[in-house]
Amino acid sequence: MYRLTTRTRAGTATAIAVLVLVIAGMALPAFASRGVIQDLFFILTMLTLAQIWNLLAGYGGLVSVGQQAFVGIGAYAMFAGVILLGWNPVWAIPLGGLAALLLAIPTAYFAFRLQGAYFAIGTWVIAEVTRLLVAQWKTLGGGTGTSLPREATSNILGTDLIRALFSVREAAARDILAYWLALVLVVAVTGGIYWLLRSRLGLALSAVRDNVEAARSVGVDAGRIKWAVFLIAAAATGLTGALIFMQTARISPDAAFAVTDWTAYVIFIVVIGGIGTIEGPILGVLVFFVLRSALADYGSWYLMTLGLIAIAVMLFAPKGLWGLISARSGLHLFPVRRKLVGLKIEGGI
Amino acid sequence: MIWLDTLVQGILLGGLYALFAAGLSLVFGIMRLVNLAHGDLIVFAAYLVLMGVTLLGLSPWIAALVAMPLMFGLGWLLQTVVLNRVLGKDILPPLLVTFGLSVALQNGLLEAFSADSRRIPAGSLEGASLDLGLVTVGVMPLLTFASAIVVIVALNGLFYHTALGRAFRATSDDAVTAGLMGIEPKRIFAMATGIAMVVVTIAALYLGMRSNFDPSIGPARLIYAFEAVIIGGLGSLWGTLAGGVIIGVAQTFGAAVNPEWQILAGHIAFLVVMLLKPRGLFPRAVD
Amino acid sequence: MLLQTHGLTANYGQFRALFGVDIAVAAGECVAIIGANGAGKSTLMRAITGVIRNEPAMVLHRGEPIGALSSAEVMKRGIAMVPEGRRLFPSLSVEENLLIGGQVRKAPGPWNLEAIYELFPILRERRRNPGTALSGGQQQMVAIGRALMSNPELLLCDEISLGLAPVVIRDIYAALPKIRAGGAAIVVVEQDIGKALAVADRVYCMMEGRVTLTAKAADVSRQQIHTAYFGEAA
Numbered sequence: 001m002y003r004l005t006t007r008t009r010a011g012t013a014t015a016i017a018v019l020v021l022v023i024a025g026m027a028l029p030a031f032a033s034r035g036v037i038q039d040l041f042f043i044l045t046m047l048t049l050a051q052i053w054n055l056l057a058g059y060g061g062l063v064s065v066g067q068q069a070f071v072g073i074g075a076y077a078m079f080a081g082v083i084l085l086g087w088n089p090v091w092a093i094p095l096g097g098l099a100a101l102l103l104a105i106p107t108a109y110f111a112f113r114l115q116g117a118y119f120a121i122g123t124w125v126i127a128e129v130t131r132l133l134v135a136q137w138k139t140l141g142g143g144t145g146t147s148l149p150r151e152a153t154s155n156i157l158g159t160d161l162i163r164a165l166f167s168v169r170e171a172a173a174r175d176i177l178a179y180w181l182a183l184v185l186v187v188a189v190t191g192g193i194y195w196l197l198r199s200r201l202g203l204a205l206s207a208v209r210d211n212v213e214a215a216r217s218v219g220v221d222a223g224r225i226k227w228a229v230f231l232i233a234a235a236a237t238g239l240t241g242a243l244i245f246m247q248t249a250r251i252s253p254d255a256a257f258a259v260t261d262w263t264a265y266v267i268f269i270v271v272i273g274g275i276g277t278i279e280g281p282i283l284g285v286l287v288f289f290v291l292r293s294a295l296a297d298y299g300s301w302y303l304m305t306l307g308l309i310a311i312a313v314m315l316f317a318p319k320g321l322w323g324l325i326s327a328r329s330g331l332h333l334f335p336v337r338r339k340l341v342g343l344k345i346e347g348g349i
Numbered sequence: 350m351i352w353l354d355t356l357v358q359g360i361l362l363g364g365l366y367a368l369f370a371a372g373l374s375l376v377f378g379i380m381r382l383v384n385l386a387h388g389d390l391i392v393f394a395a396y397l398v399l400m401g402v403t404l405l406g407l408s409p410w411i412a413a414l415v416a417m418p419l420m421f422g423l424g425w426l427l428q429t430v431v432l433n434r435v436l437g438k439d440i441l442p443p444l445l446v447t448f449g450l451s452v453a454l455q456n457g458l459l460e461a462f463s464a465d466s467r468r469i470p471a472g473s474l475e476g477a478s479l480d481l482g483l484v485t486v487g488v489m490p491l492l493t494f495a496s497a498i499v500v501i502v503a504l505n506g507l508f509y510h511t512a513l514g515r516a517f518r519a520t521s522d523d524a525v526t527a528g529l530m531g532i533e534p535k536r537i538f539a540m541a542t543g544i545a546m547v548v549v550t551i552a553a554l555y556l557g558m559r560s561n562f563d564p565s566i567g568p569a570r571l572i573y574a575f576e577a578v579i580i581g582g583l584g585s586l587w588g589t590l591a592g593g594v595i596i597g598v599a600q601t602f603g604a605a606v607n608p609e610w611q612i613l614a615g616h617i618a619f620l621v622v623m624l625l626k627p628r629g630l631f632p633r634a635v636d
Numbered sequence: 637m638l639l640q641t642h643g644l645t646a647n648y649g650q651f652r653a654l655f656g657v658d659i660a661v662a663a664g665e666c667v668a669i670i671g672a673n674g675a676g677k678s679t680l681m682r683a684i685t686g687v688i689r690n691e692p693a694m695v696l697h698r699g700e701p702i703g704a705l706s707s708a709e710v711m712k713r714g715i716a717m718v719p720e721g722r723r724l725f726p727s728l729s730v731e732e733n734l735l736i737g738g739q740v741r742k743a744p745g746p747w748n749l750e751a752i753y754e755l756f757p758i759l760r761e762r763r764r765n766p767g768t769a770l771s772g773g774q775q776q777m778v779a780i781g782r783a784l785m786s787n788p789e790l791l792l793c794d795e796i797s798l799g800l801a802p803v804v805i806r807d808i809y810a811a812l813p814k815i816r817a818g819g820a821a822i823v824v825v826e827q828d829i830g831k832a833l834a835v836a837d838r839v840y841c842m843m844e845g846r847v848t849l850t851a852k853a854a855d856v857s858r859q860q861i862h863t864a865y866f867g868e869a870a
Contacts (some may be wrong), residue, residue: 063444065385110620113627114579116440117383121575125616128572132613143609259568264452271445300456307453314446315434512739518727519736525687526723528707529716531740531786 014333018187025183029166029176037172037179041247043289044182048189048240049262050269050281052233055193057267058276059202060229061209066123067237067263069107069130070100072256074238075245076134082152083140089148090157093181093242100238101231103130108230112223124259131257145252153249178247185243189236194278196232197336205229260303268310274320278334283322351605357484359601363594364494365559368552369574370581370589371500372545378584379521379541380436382443386451388571390546393454394420394553395562396462399469409469413554417547424546428539436538451567458564469557493555497593500548501586507544517541569612576619582629591630595622638663638790638821639684639715640696644703646676646683653679655845661790666812666822668836668853670829672865676845677825678720681794685717686710712741716788720795720825722779724767731763733778738785745787746818752781755811773804780811790821797828809835829861843867 029037049067056062074096081092107126114122135143159173166176196202207215208222215222241262245251255261265288273284288306295302317324326332373387384390394416401412431450435442477488508514516537520527524534556562556570576596581588596615603614622630639661646654654676661667671677682688684695685707692701697713711717716737724733734752753760756777762770767778776796783791793812797805805828812835816822826832833839833853841849841864849856849864 057441061441063441065448110623113623117377117381117444118575118579120385120444121383121572124568125572125576125619128569129613129616129620132616136609260452264448267445267448268452271449275441300459302456304453304456304460307449307451307456310449311431311446311453314442314449315431318435318442512735515728515732515736516739519725522725522727523723525707526719526725527736528687529685529711529719530736530782531708531711532736533706533708 008332008335010331010333011335022183022187026180029162029179034168034172034175037175039289041175041179041182043285044179044186045240045244046265046269046288047281047285048182048186049237049266050273050285051186051190051193051278052236052240053263053266054270054275054278054281055196056229056233058270058280059197059205059209060226060233062226062230063117063120064111064123064230064233065120065259065263065267066107066111066125066127067233067266068257068259068261069103069123069127070234070237071241071244071262072127072134072253073103073130074100074241075251075256076137076140077238078242078246079140079146079148079251082148083146088155088157089152089246090177090181093239093246096242097235097239100241101235103238104231104234107234108227112226112230127257127259131253134257135253141252143253145250145255147251148246148249156246174249175247178243181243185240189240190278192236194334194336197278201225201228202336264303265306268306270320271310272313272320274322274326276319277322277326278336279326279332280320280322283325284320287321354484355601355605356598357486358490359598360594361486361490361494361597362601363577363590363597364490364497365552365555365593366573366577366596367497367590367593368493368500368548368555369570370577370593371497371504371586372548372552373571373574374578374581374584374586374589375504375548376541376545377578379517380538381440382432382436383447383575384432384542385444385447385571386454386567387447387549387574388569389451389454389458389567390420391549391553391556391570392562392564392567393458394546394550395469395557396458396467398550398554398557399467402469409471409554409558412469413550416553417550420546420550421543424542424544424549425539428542429535432542433535433538451571455564455567462564464563464565466561466563467557468561469554471558474558489555489559493559496551496555497590500551501590504544504548504586513540573615576615580619580622580629582632585629585631588629588631637661637696638665638698641680641684642694642696644680644683644690644694646679646688646690648679653845654683657842657845657847659840659847659850661821661823663789664816664819664821665838666816666824666836668832668839669823669825669842670827670832670839670861670865671842673827674844675842677842678794679845680842681717681720681792681823681825684710685715685792708740711786714741714743714786714789715792716783716786716790717792718776718779718783718794718796720798722772722775724770724775724778724782726766726768728767729763730759730765730767730770730778733767734759734763734781734785736785737782738787741786743787747784747787749785752784755814756781771804773800773808776800776804776808777811780808780815784815784818784820787818788820790823791815793822793824795825795827797826797831805831829865841865 053067056064077099078092078096081087081095082089110126111119111122140146154170156174156177158177159170162173162176204220204225207220208225245256269284269288270281272287274280295305313320369391376382376384397416398409398412401407401415402409431446432443435446474488478485479488508517516532520532520534520537527534573596577589577592580592580595595618599618600611600615604611637660641657641659643656644654645656657680669677683690686705687707690703692704695703702710728736734749758774759777759781762774796808809831812822824832824835836853839851839853839856840847841861849860
């Protein structure tokens with residue numbers, strides 16, 4: 001019998017390693033300093049955003065330069081939930097995902113009218129419009145922004161337990177909670193994307209990316225798939241944005257809708273690591289963090305270097321660092337390619 | 350009368366946006382490449398002109414004339430060394446490369462010139478105005494608009510009445526067959542980007558003389574340029590001027606109602622046109 | 637030899653389309669390359685003109701290796717092509733389509749705008765029209781005229797009769813002797829054996845990426861061609 005499978009030995013090893021890593025990660029706050037936890041929070045949230053953008057651009061062919069719209073609207077919705085509705089910040093995070101999902105509907109409606117490269121700038125315009133509109137929202141601080149009220153930050157769900165568990169101060173407890181949530185989110189998002197790519201939708205997605213006409217001719221509805229991917233990505237980005245700004249507890253339109261932080265960095269992570277693979281963003285975020293730490297004292301030289309590295313990677317290794325590694329070793333930690341297993345096929349193809 | 354005044358200011362502002370957009374439109378028309386660093390290249394050219402004025406003591410006009418061949422060379426090199434290598438069926442590599450260039454340029458400028466606002470001194474032209482009876486218009490905005498028209502006439506002339514323009518159109522239609530005519534598409538692309546950078550220098554001159562600039566303002570200029578191109582319809586330079594005028598008028602009217610709404614009004618005008626006419630007002634090109 | 641291929645191979649990805657093709661064209665000669673659909677004739681043309689690049693020594697022009705040159709460089713050496721499907725530039729008028737053919741390489745010779753209009757008078761009437769607004773036959777005339785504008789030493793004509801009515805084909809083939817009289821060698825790639833043999837001095841027949849017959853057009857028998865064309869005895 002023939003059977004289609006995506007299973008490889010490396011894939012199974014990865015599954016075990018991921019499980020061990022997640023358990024270790026959960027236990028880490030017991031040993032690690034607050035600084036380490038904050039760094040890890042940064043890495044995990046950037047990785048989440050990178051995986052999502054990779055889904056859009058690397059797998060869906062949707063090169064969005066406007067993801068900051070969803071980070072920002074998610075963060076602002078979370079703040080609105082806390083400040084205007086009096087919700088606990090943790091419960092307000094899903095509100096961020098919902099707001100981003102709602103924003104994604106008109107965004108997709110406009111941006112999908114634009115083809116290829118113009119889609120990219122179209123998403124950017126919409127992010128700008130959203131930023132300018134949010135800056136008009138005076139109850140949330142207008143153009144200067146606002147902070148989460150003291151009584152909300154001191155009562156975040158679960159922080160009492162964390163304080164008791166690790167005997168840390170309130171601010172550190174908030175960091176640990178945010179870190180745990182980020183860990184859950186990154187596993188959920190990466191796992192979700194992995195599952196998506198292995199599902200029928202994933203097959204359809206790669207068919208659409210490779211050739212829209214051909215995909216349509218075998219009954220794949222390209223339009224609907226693009227909509228689905230775009231909305232899913234927006235909602236997940238909104239959740240991430242809400243979580244990021246729950247941790248900082250301070251928001252402004254310029255910070256929440258920053259194209260550099262939420263799109264440029266993310267694109268560089270994906271490009272350097274390797275676009276169109278799940279391993280790429282993971283490798284990319286590590287490289288990004290190391291570079292950031294090493295060049296932290298050099299201000300704008302750092303960003304300039306990052307831009308130039310991205311150009312060099314696109315020129316000389318368009319599949320990124322992971323592409324180089326997997327080409328040499330044939331390694332696929334997250335196998336999504338289907339293989340025919342069973343009897344040998346006689347005569348070749 | 351205040352509304353007429355606002356309208357005229359808006360139309361003239363549209364000339365500046367058309368200048369931003371003309372180079373973008375040219376490059377897209379010939380090689381289907383969207384240069385995300387276009388706005389940053391305008392800012393870069395503005396610093397180049399500024400250096401000519403402050404370091405060499407040239408007048409802004411002469412400084413721009415000196416900057417033009419330099420920018421042409423830069424565009425030619427950029428296309429030859431970088432962009433030609435990533436052009437292809439997949440739009441992702443050129444987009445990501447120009448995005449990387451945008452970030453690198455912005456931060457390079459920041460390091461070289463700091464975040465301080467600068468301005469190209471325009472001497473007596475600054476603040477000079479003409480009384481046209483019904484309205485009074487600034488000489489500088491008027492010059493900008495006139496330059497936009499000259500640039501568009503010149504580009505159209507180049508495109509439709511010269512051998513180079515013929516090669517541009519042929520390469521844009523079918524690069525493989527153009528090769529059979531002895532035309533090297535990559536060389537044509539390099540010429541096109543070089544010419545776009547000359548237009549960018551003209552845009553930069555007016556950008557720098559009319560208002561303050563700093564290294565961070567490039568992306569916003571890219572967006573205005575992009576909106577003007579899309580509103581006008583891809584491939585039509587006169588359409589691009591019309592698009593620039595629409596953005597300009599929307600912005601001045603927005604600002605007249607509430608200064609905070611200036612930029613927003615321009616973007617909203619763009620979105621409205623997109624809703625009503627998805628292919629722009631004067632579509633020419635198929636894609 | 638004006639043009640020679642030497643063990644020319646060509647691949648489309650994994651798929652090999654040419655297996656060591658040797659042909660030769662002398663100055664002023666007219667050579668026909670015939671073969672069924674998919675025999676590799678058009679691929680051969682694409683490989684000669686640099687649309688597909690090869691090892692340098694696989695294609696020789698006057699003894700110099702040109703196999704790795706770009707199509708623009710090949711064209712500048714005086715090898716012009718009338719591509720399959722005509723491929724006129726839609727943004728250019730008829731006259732501009734002609735002009736662009738002689739824009740980069742303009743060797744001295746009999747061909748210029750006036751001479752092309754004399755060869756195909758209908759084009760003079762249509763010179764302001766967009767190239768793609770013409771009938772198929774007229775478009776083919778533009779494509780031939782465009783290639784002639786550079787006064788090439790060698791004119792490659794890829795399937796110039798494809799999709800055209802017999803009376804139109806006759807007009808177009810009537811132009812070939814005049815082109816030869818102007819001094820250019822001609823290679824016609826054809827599926828129509830009769831047409832090809834009528835104009836050619838020599839004929840190559842191709843099948844499945846290989847040359848299966850090389851002969852003088854005057855001497856070749858129906859039987860030989862049939863075997864070379866279809867790969868079996870009739």
